[in-house]
Amino acid sequence: MDLQFEHVVVLMLENRSFDHLFGYLGKGEGVPPQGFVNTLRSGGTETPFTTRKAGDFIAVGQGPSHSLKQTNEQLFGVTKPTPEQSAQVPPMTGFVQSFYTSLSYDLRRHPTDHELQQVMNCFDPVQIPVLSELARSFVLCDHWFSDVPGPTMPNRAFVHAATSQGYTYNADWKPKFTCKTIYDRINADPALSWRVYSHDEDDVHELYPDLDKNAANHVPFEVNFTADVADDRLATYSFITPAFIGSPQHPVNSMHAPADIRPAEKLVADIYQALKSAPEVWKKTLFIIVFDECGGYFDHVPPPACVSPDGIPGRTDESFLVPFDFQRLGLRVPTILVSPWLQPGLDSTVYSHSTIPGSIIEAFQLPGGFLTKRDEMAAKLTAKYLVRDAARVWREDVPDLVIPVQPTSLDDMQRELLNGSVNLDPHPEQRNTLRTQDIQDPAQAKAFIRTQYAKHMEHFLARRKIDDGAAPGSLTTDRALPSTMISPARVAELVSQEPKRGLRP
Structure with a gap:
């Protein structure tokens, strides 16, 4: 030839x-204006998770699972479809359900809706300028x-x-x-x-x-x-x-x-x-x-x-x-x-x-x-x-690419401090460096450490208040996402709702 x-x-x-x-590139069969929806149970009626024009540079946990079993779940809503199910057009509604399974394992807790949303998020073309420009230009x-x-x-x-x-x-x-x-x-x-x-x-x-x-x-x-x-x-x-x-x-x-x-x-x-x-x-x-x-x-x-x-x-x-x-x-x-x-x-x-x-x-x-x-x-x-085609014309208008700002990596000392911060967590089951191994960017590491410090201090201050005679109750904030700043309101909530023994490290 x-x-x-x-x-x-x-x-x-x-x-x-x-x-x-x-x-959301606007080229090819992508996401329509109305978007697509998954729920926590494939085909269920729970809170909808809709495709969004906002990708995540770094995934929570280890990211979505992609084993054959989990891909089956993403496609059919079950990990082992029957021959009859496999013969049908898959509904494509099990991505959130599958991500819940893998993320629960990674985090050793129930994922939040915000975390589960990652599997439905789609990049804005401006977030990935290199691939977006090449996809448009070729x-x-x-x-x-x-x-x-x-x-x-x-x-x-x-x-x-x-x-x-x-x-x-x-x-x-x-x-x-x-x-x-x-x-x-x-x-x-x-x-x-x-x-x-x-x-x-x-x-x-x-x-x-x-x-x-x-x-x-x-x-x-x-x-x-x-x-x-x-x-x-x-x-x-x-x-x-x-x-x-x-x-x-x-x-x-x-x-x-x-x-x-x-x-x-x-x-x-x-x-x-x-x-x-x-x-x-x-x-x-x-x-x-x-x-x-x-x-x-x-x-x-x-x-x-x-x-x-x-x-x-x-x-x-x-x-x-x-x-x-x-x-x-x-x-x-x-x-x-x-x-x-x-x-x-x-x-x-x-x-x-x-x-x-x-x-x-x-x-x-x-x-x-x-x-x-x-x-x-x-x-x-x-x-x-x-195969050569005489109708093809060599293009001089090919683009120059703009490389996005690259993340700054952590050095060894910063990594040690980040890993050590998990020990500040008031919940023993969260004191695991699996939570930090995915963090590469110093800004993200700083936010994580400050959050750990805030959680620790909130529980420390609440425990002090209980030791001084405040009446404990029943905690409802275990899975709340704390701020990077200490919250007096959260301390007060912990005092009123947490059993005294639950605040012990």
């Missing part, structure tokens, strides 16, 4: 649904679905091999897959090449021990990617994994909750700028930004049916696993195709992660053919984008 591009660069970010990131795919209604590892397996060989869970990243991958297909053509750029985790190296690879195939992203672009040394196919583990110098930039999403915006902008700064390379490179799965965040589009990749059923050898036949896709995720050869547009074709290996195999006519039935049957990017 006469191809438009010699290089394809794929960045797979983490855990965001289409509505969550682009529901091709936004608004019906791209993850391949598995479950977590990270099986979905990353599909982008590499169009199967997860029956895995629907992360399995501690210990599976050693025996299937062939897109990289095996590329190896079969000596004229082509591949390279994985990683920040810490390298799932290609870890999951495929039989893959023929060398040191040149696996390199750190820092320095290497920009240098390869500048020196016109990009491989035919490049796969970039973000940072899952953060440090003050290099924060998590995967977008995986609960971490702040703004470093991922910077990563996208850095890749874009590296390509844009090398025009001759830019002219022959397609940059694909995709997300592995929805991360449990609300989306309103039901996943469609699909073909099983290889007839291998979902594993049920662990007690927490539920059956799955791989004949329906996961939830919708944002995907952007970036190249100055492409006019701003919207592609509503139903794609999945298997589209990527299928398209590469088809476009470059790789020996061995498709990997599984899934990439064979998946819609391809080949004819629309990869």
